[in-house]
Amino acid sequence: GHYKDIKKENEKYEHYYKEQKCFDISQFEEFLNAMKQPLPAVFRITGYKRHAKQLLKNMKRNHFEDLTELKIGDDTVKPPVPLSWYPDDLAWQTDLNRGQIRKVPQLQNFHTFLIAESESGHITRQEAVSMIPPLLLDVHSHHKVLDMCAAPGSKTAQIVELLHRDENNSIPEGICVANDKDNKRCYMLVHQIGRLHSPSTLIVNHDASNFPEIFIKNDDGKDILLRYDRILCDVPCSGDGTMRKNTDVWVKWNQANAIYLHRTQYRILLRGLELLASGGQLVYSTCSLNPIEDEAVVAAAIHHCGGAVELVSVSLPGLKWSPGVSSWRVMDSDMNWYDTHDQVPEKKKNISYSMFPPGGQDVMEAMHLERCMRLLPHQQDTGGFFVAVLRKKKPLPWQKDELKCEAEVVEKSGSETTAETDLLAYLKDKQPPLTTSASNRQAPPRKKRKWEPGFKEDPFVFLTSEDELFLCIYLLSRSFFGLKDFPVNQILSRTTNGKKKQLYFVSKLVKNIIENNINYVKVINTGVRVFSRSANTQNDLECEFRLVQDGSECIEPFMSARVIPIKICDVTKFLLEDQPKYDELSEELRDNLKNLAPGSMIYKYEPENENADVGCELLLCGWKGTFSSRLYMNNHERMHFLNMVGVPV
Incomplete structure (x- = not known):
């Protein structure tokens, strides 16, 4: 293919990075060879x-x-x-x-x-370096996490895994809101995150630099602004650290890309810092090595936040990296270098203040840009990457409402002063001014900001006690599956009319967000499938809904009936044969199934001791028929469970 024919050389690139002095020049050849x-x-x-x-x-x-x-x-x-x-x-x-x-x-x-x-x-x-930002976020199961530029979703998947790190609780109290600006790329997210079957994720479709305010009801029923404990800000970038993988970057690279992207990156980072809770952490990352996209963006944000934000010193044991730089220059499209904004000619309007170091040596030293991490290809045989971890110490200077009352309730209609005017008023006294596009902040009050859907998503309809189906699920799940404390009001369907075939479950916080923001936030997907309507040919079934493998981890802890213990020999039997007859199963399992009414159930394997060959719990959705029993799972899941029990596939 054409990849082999690409000449891995670019004089401009070499000249730019040699002159920019953001690496140890004695290692430049080694760096360049590794990139090839x-x-x-x-x-x-x-x-x-x-x-x-x-x-x-x-x-x-x-x-x-x-x-x-x-x-x-x-x-x-x-x-x-x-x-x-x-x-x-x-x-x-x-x-x-x-x-x-x-x-x-x-x-x-x-x-x-x-x-x-x-x-x-x-x-x-997944590329090795791209696994680093979620690890540095330090996510716990109670955290509210926002991934601002989430597609295709491999980092988001890591965040969701970390949200579920407490294995005694299959429904974390925290949440991962995964956002992407591109509607089509949001469906890549649905695919990536859907595999994890988490009830605590929400996929939304907005411009990250203007991400909407989300309101939730507190325990007193009052509206409060949602602020996030952790934010991942993995911004769109020139990708010049990815040349080992995307070889066409060798041909396409030029110094103008970074200048074009800097403003967007800066706006996204500022919006992230606004949405971050005080005491929260934000990770800013790019797969570029260009200081204009990296340290310049971070430094400009710290500078404008006037002491509210600081860089955190972080590391991972065994990871090699270089510290961030605190001096850099800007090159225009004619390959002229500038050390300060004052040197830039009037006509070069696209080169802004925020691209330069925002102060002299003292200012720069106080920022501790050496706490940023630069990952270079020759250090550990990876792609090139940049990561910075920022902590918000207090509300930003222009977040007046939050300065007055961090915990106080904000009126939902919004006041006439928006964050945008607050920000501009704050910056009027500051020199140099921020470009106005970079201050295109929080949108005006709610009443003006209802989005007109340009796309048609299926609705999210929660079961309510008026709903006939609610009663059916409530009564049948209690009597049939023994679901005593299961929160049936957190079940939703994706259709307003007709027979609801699939039912999904979400956490309490996800429900709170959907119910209070459905006209303001473009939700693409949420929920894990827990019930599916059976093709009820025999009318002797007690419950016309069956359980679904996707939702087994969520629902099993609530079940006091129809969870049947199973040994590995029977698990293997079910995985290798589609519908084994009862006399092919172990006597113990036959006894356990004897008095069970036909219908849906869960087989549960638990290791007998720490040294068991299969050392983790397995939940398998099954069906009890009259003469035989079977599993309800697709072929991919079946293959996975065979790998789990160690049967060569």
């Missing part, structure tokens, strides 16, 4: 911890042991190695290319395993 090498393949075992650890154990045992002595021609194959800085050995790097994996018989099983687990979403191909 193909990137090693990296994959991550995804999902919630106990499953991920079991899959890792089986992968090492069933696949990596074959690879230790393997030769391709005269070359000994290096087996995959874990990334030293990624927790629990859940991320792996391999120098095997796809061609080798397909050609060599011993690698064939590994290849089949990788494909099956990628399709079911339990393994994901």
Whole structure:
């Protein structure tokens, strides 16, 4: 293909980075050579911890042991190695290319395993450096997290996994709001995050630099502004750190890209800092090495926030990186360098104040830009990347309402002073002024800001006690599944009319957001499917809804009936045969099923002790028929469970 023909040279690029002095110049050749090498393949075992650890154990045992002595021609194959800085050995790097994996018989099983687990979403191909921002966010299960530029969603998936880190609680009290400006890319998010079956995620479609205010009702029923404990701000960038993967950047690179993108990046970061709760943390990241997109954006934001925001010193054990720089220059499209904004000719209006260091040596030292992390390709065989972690110490100077009363309730209609006028008033006394486009902040009061849907999303309709279906689910789930304390009012459907076939479950906070913002926030997707209407051919069924595999983790903790214990021998039987007859199952399982009415149920495997071969709990949605029983899961899920119990697929 054309990738092989691309000449990995660009004189402008070399000249720019040599002169910019943001690397140790003695390592420049090493840096450049590393940029020309193909990137090693990296994959991550995804999902919630106990499953991920079991899959890792089986992968090492069933696949990596074959690879230790393997030769391709005269070359000994290096087996995959874990990334030293990624927790629990859940991320792996391999120098095997796809061609080798397909050609060599011993690698064939590994290849089949990788494909099956990628399709079911339990393994994901992800660049090593892109795994870093979510790890540095330090997410806990009670946090409200916003991912501002989330598509395609591999970082978001990491955030959702961290939200579910407390394995005793399948419904975290926190939330992950995943946003993307591009409607089509939002559906990539639906696919990526949907595999995790979390009731605590919300996918929305807005311009990050003008992300709307979201209101929630507090316990007293009053409207309060939603502020986030953690925000990921992985902004659109020139991508010049990705040349190892996107080789066409060698041809397309020019110095103007960064200047064009800087303003958008700056606006997104400022909006993120406004939405962040005091005491909260924001991670700003790019896959560019250009200081105009990196340190300049961070420094301008810190400067304009007047002491409200600081850089945090962070690291990951085993990760190599270089500190951020505190001096840089700006190059225009004619390749002229400028050290300060005063040197820029009047006609170069696209070069703004915010692209330059915002002060002298004292100001810059006080900012601690060395706390930013620059990841260079020759340091650890990765792509190029930039990350900064910012903490908000107090409300921003122009957030007047929040300065007056951080915890006080804000009127929903909004006051006539918007954040935008607050910001402009604040900046009038400051020199240099912010470009007005960068201050296009919080939109005016609610009543003016109802969006006109240009796209048609299915509605989100919660079951209410007036709803006939509510009664059906409420009564049947209580009597049939023993769901005593299950919050039925957090169940929604995606249709207002006709027979509701699929029912979804969301956490309390997601419901609060949807009910209070449905006309102001463009929600693309939320909820995990918990019930599906059975094709009720036999009228002797007690419950016309069946449970769904996706929702089993959410719903099983509430069930006091129809959860049947199962041993691995029977699990394997069900996975390998579509509908085993009762006499093919173990006597113990037959006894457990004997008095159960036909219909939907959950098989639950629990390890007998810590040394059990399958060391984690498994929940399998099943159906009890008259003569046989079966599982309700698709082929990808079936393959995944076979890998979990260690049966070669």
